Amino acid sequence: MADDPQRNFRSAYYEKVGFRGVEEKKSLEILLKDNPLDVEKLSTFSQRFPLPSMYRIHVWKVLLGILPPHSDSHALVGGYRREQYENILEALEAMRFINSSTPNTEVYLRMFQLEGQVLPRRSEIPPMGEEDEDFLSISRAMEEIVVNPMDCYWLIKCFHNQFNTKFGDSLPHLPKSLQHYLNQEEPRLLNHLKITGALAQLPYNPWFNRCFAGTLPESSLQRVWDKVISGSCKILVFVGLEILLSYKIILMGMNRPEVVVKFLGNIPQENTDAIVTKAIDLWHKYCGTPMHSV
Amino acid sequence: LLEDTKIQARVELGACESRYVAVKRISQALNNELLELYSLLDPPAQTAARRNGGRGSIP
């Protein structure tokens, strides 16, 4: 079927006029009709193509193990998830840890802490640490993407857990990897960042630990998270790389690291979609189009 | 053998269920005790507690 010239012509046409998603959406719909769902195939799909927004939350929930692959288990497991969520919320209210004016993101953090047995004593709540801030940052972004608070909590929690379990060991190596690819693409920029001392101070934490939450607007961010949730943390390197490449001229004109840090900490929000698209292309170029989730 | 597996699964799930119910009762009792205690401690906050008591009431 891949050799069908008419089909290829049609795909090329769709691609040109912006309907590239039509065929992808159809093939995703076929995958979603499977019972049980083939999680491996869904991961591969999500690695290769952008998820249509109407199916994104559903696919994320399956990939993160919130929804089971068997559709006849959905009601039972969904009930367990709801009770778990409600029980935690009720206890935190009884303990007066939260009330109706507590921001949702803080509610999610306290719930997560209670589940992880690291809820501080209410009489001596310490200021938020770096890890709490990472969690809150991801929560704020997820809240913009997911409307239902229960879905939102489960997605934040499982995203956070899966990310740290799967990629915790890889995270320290991502800055080196970024330098490697920057050297391939734009050695002059790498050199400039090295000489000015900015390289060591790039916003690695918001980029890699928070997966660009707070850096990219949610509309662009969710396309990056599609790749992370389906199994790649390498994509983060290429998004960072593409940000650097996109602002090459501006960055080359900056000689003080703190100016670079300030600029990158607050990048213009207009063309982030194009940045993500180019980052995904670069990622495919260097890492291949994944047949399996890597 | 399939039928066997299904029965075993049901038994295990039932055991998990009853363990859950037991602890849930304890937590419910502690929850009530806490609400009561708070209402004794600072009456003004009592109103707030009752208002927030509705579970799932995240704005």
Add this chain to the structure above:
Amino acid sequence: LLEDTKIQARVELGACESRYVAVKRISQALNNELLELYSLLDPPAQTAARRNGGRGSIP
């Protein structure tokens, strides 16, 4: 099919287990909170707290 049934059962049990663990941790947290509160109260109540404190300790 047998393998499939086993996987399905494992997933369901996992979700049930997670709900159980969560409610267990809730009990512990409520218990800690109660103990802390009782310790703020007057001495007689404190003794009562010690007596009641055992309640939340789940086997």
